[in-house]
Amino acid sequence: xxxxxxxxxxxxxxxxxxxxxxxxxxxxxxxxxxxxxxxxxxxxxxxxxxxxxxxxxxxxxxxxxxxxxxxxxxxxxxxxxxxxxxxxxxxxxxxxxxxxxxxxxxxxxxxxxxxxxxxxxxxxxxxxxxxxxxxxxxxxxxxxxxxxxxxxxxxxxxxxxxxxxxxxxxxxxxxxxxxxxxxxxxxxxxxxxxxxxxxx
Amino acid sequence: xxxxxxxxxxxxxxxxxxxxxxxxxxxxxxxxxxxxxxxxxxxxxxxxxxxxxxxxxxxxxxxxxxxxxxxxxxxxxxxxxxxxxxxxxxxxxxxxxxxxxxxxxxxxxxxxxxxxxxxxxxxxxxxxxxxxxxxxxxxxxxxxxxxxxxxxxxxxxxxxxxxxxxxxxxxxxxxxxxxxxxxxxxxxxxxxxxxxxxxx
DNA sequence: TGACTTTAGTGCCGATTTGCTACTAATTCG
DNA sequence: CGAATTAGTAGCAAATCGGCACTAAAGTCA
Numbered sequence: 001x002x003x004x005x006x007x008x009x010x011x012x013x014x015x016x017x018x019x020x021x022x023x024x025x026x027x028x029x030x031x032x033x034x035x036x037x038x039x040x041x042x043x044x045x046x047x048x049x050x051x052x053x054x055x056x057x058x059x060x061x062x063x064x065x066x067x068x069x070x071x072x073x074x075x076x077x078x079x080x081x082x083x084x085x086x087x088x089x090x091x092x093x094x095x096x097x098x099x100x101x102x103x104x105x106x107x108x109x110x111x112x113x114x115x116x117x118x119x120x121x122x123x124x125x126x127x128x129x130x131x132x133x134x135x136x137x138x139x140x141x142x143x144x145x146x147x148x149x150x151x152x153x154x155x156x157x158x159x160x161x162x163x164x165x166x167x168x169x170x171x172x173x174x175x176x177x178x179x180x181x182x183x184x185x186x187x188x189x190x191x192x193x194x195x196x197x198x199x200x
Numbered sequence: 201x202x203x204x205x206x207x208x209x210x211x212x213x214x215x216x217x218x219x220x221x222x223x224x225x226x227x228x229x230x231x232x233x234x235x236x237x238x239x240x241x242x243x244x245x246x247x248x249x250x251x252x253x254x255x256x257x258x259x260x261x262x263x264x265x266x267x268x269x270x271x272x273x274x275x276x277x278x279x280x281x282x283x284x285x286x287x288x289x290x291x292x293x294x295x296x297x298x299x300x301x302x303x304x305x306x307x308x309x310x311x312x313x314x315x316x317x318x319x320x321x322x323x324x325x326x327x328x329x330x331x332x333x334x335x336x337x338x339x340x341x342x343x344x345x346x347x348x349x350x351x352x353x354x355x356x357x358x359x360x361x362x363x364x365x366x367x368x369x370x371x372x373x374x375x376x377x378x379x380x381x382x383x384x385x386x387x388x389x390x391x392x393x394x395x396x397x398x399x400x
Numbered sequence: 401t402g403a404c405t406t407t408a409g410t411g412c413c414g415a416t417t418t419g420c421t422a423c424t425a426a427t428t429c430g
Numbered sequence: 431c432g433a434a435t436t437a438g439t440a441g442c443a444a445a446t447c448g449g450c451a452c453t454a455a456a457g458t459c460a
Contacts, residue, residue, distance in 0.1 A: 158395035173436025195358035373407025
């Protein structure tokens, strides 16, 4: 999780989500991209809206209404040195404003929900990748382990990737074939109802 | 879909989504509930945020930023006669502002996505209901037919409803047993990855 | 009254999907 | 060379799914 030093020196919490107001007629997505570029130095691999947060009981910073966006980047690469921003492991998140805490939690929930609606995982990978890398990204985004054989079977049935004729040898072990994201068909995908993930 | 006569007489589109600005420190959800109550005369059975819409290329009415909410009500009952609001069948929606059109489309998508994350369907039913009624609500919200036996099997496996000892005779045909929403366990629910509904 | 219709609910079967173990394949390390 | 390591697959048992067909209980109508 990328956080920035809070701009307001009176704030008790030193760290906060990077944020800014929209400028003029700027669209929300454009503002989110501008803010992300400002802290990353480059555009994120994915950028999606989470929701609007406007509960006045929580400290809104300066804003009455906040619209949260999640960005994803492949790794914690170099940041703009000029800014006071830093990556934090999930287990060591510092205290942030209540509203920012709420946005962060909603962000992780949104990612887990959208992983299989939108090709988030593929945007985090280079144009060609091994199936093990793809599976690792899915496991990271979903927060749980997946079974190798089932993962590959489902992937093959969905016609999402196609093999290249290149192989990559990553240190020890058998070299892995490189694949590329090339969605072909569109399976029907309409199954019955999933009562089992009904929560809240 | 419930629409209201556009407040702005200069607008080309006569109909629009019911809307209002937030008042003072009012939370977004409270404002949505207030607006819904205003047009319905009563609170909707469900009310969930869709997203924030702030693309300046679309005509925003008066607002720079709109936060959309979907409300669901069991049937198109009586409305407040004092307001210029009316129900429209989906196939006969009149022209609305571009942003409102976008919100409407996102609303249906959001409902379809959240039907099996949140007990939307049960909120649309009275405390006791037949399984056929429940299935009809699901079919309405999902926009597709479901298989009776599979529906009931999945429902039973999820421990979501419990039978009452009452039966209802609805005109002709065998009387149906009444059930009540009483979620018991929480199944693991962690399946593999669903590549097949990856779109966009 | 008794056949027919209508709706509710269940049994069962074949096809598919899933989770899992165990295997084979290809490479590096020592 | 053999052990270790990673990639990829075969195959199996259990669960799930969609569909058909059946039974059950009511009303309808001659």
